[in-house]
Amino acid sequence: MTVAPAPPRPAPVRPATTRAGDSQRVLHRLVRRELRLLAELSAWAPAGDATRSSALTRHADLLGRVLLGHHAMERDLLWPALLRALPTDLADPGRERVADWTARCAAVDNRLRDLSTAARQWAVAGTPSARDAFALTCLDLAAAVDAQTAAEERELLPLLEAHLPAREWTAIARGARPALSPREQLTVLGLALEDADPAERARLLSGLGRGTRLVWRLAGRARYRAAVVRLRGAPPDH
Structure with missing residues (x-):
């Protein structure tokens, strides 16, 4: 008796x-790292050193604007596109996961306002208690971001990677315009590149316009390194 060969297994999707x-x-990863580092740097900063407190609180302001802009992009563009792309059987679970994300991000955004308040109080008072309050607020925010991003990476990113068409992501990435100056955008690029593996670095740099890549290579990288040395007292890892 001849046994018919098994049909070929479909290729993985x-x-x-x-x-x-x-x-x-x-x-x-960038935001988690920088918030915890900011808390550590602030805890050791001279409370009455206006130059030092200004540098640290400016960095906190930049991180806050990056995170708020990121949340706005997700809320207004990314998750609606994902929900439209989900198959019918995943639509309700997808909406539930986005609703959970919304609640978690609202809590993070509230803590961002707390950080802004703590930064202003340290700038005005220049006291050890104001400095310590700022550092503790950074830690509190870092813990909230840890929990929120862990849930997002566990619950939403697998759906995103499985179901969002590449063309949708390309349109979203091109349409998102961060409210950052060109210098700030280069700073954020440098922060993103610090912990990036070679594949991530290549992807990040390939996503830039030719002019931005040229600016980064000729001046941006050196300026970023100098800025990190001023902020941390040590050069970046890359």
């Missing part, structure tokens, strides 16, 4: 896009 998930993880 390649996710529609991993670039969206990769971008999310890089941004999450």
Whole structure:
């Protein structure tokens, strides 16, 4: 008796896009690292040194604007696109996960306002208690961001990578315009590149316009390194 050969197994379905998930993880990692580092640097800063407190609180302001802009992009563009792309059987679970994300991000955004208040109080008072309050607020925010991004990476990013068409992510990435100056955008690029592996670095740099890549290579990288030395007292890892 001849046994018919088994039909070939279908090839595994390649996710529609991993670039969206990769971008999310890089941004999450950047913010988590910088908030905890900011808390550490602030705890050791001379409370009455206006130059030092200004540098640290400016960095906190930049991180806050980056995170708020990121949340706005997700809320207004990314998650609506994902929900439209989900198959019918995943639509309700997807909406539930986005609702959970919304609640968690609202709590993070409230803590960002607390950080802004603590920064202003340290700038005005210049006291050890005001400095310590700022450092503790950074830690509190870092813990909230840790929890929120862990839930997002566990619950939403797998759906994003499996179902969002690559063309949708490309349109979202091109349409998102961060409210940052060109210098601030280069700073954020440098922060993102610090912990990036070679594949992530290549992807980040390839996503830039030719002019931005040239600016980064000729001047941006050196300026970023100098800025990090002023802020941390040590050069960046890359």
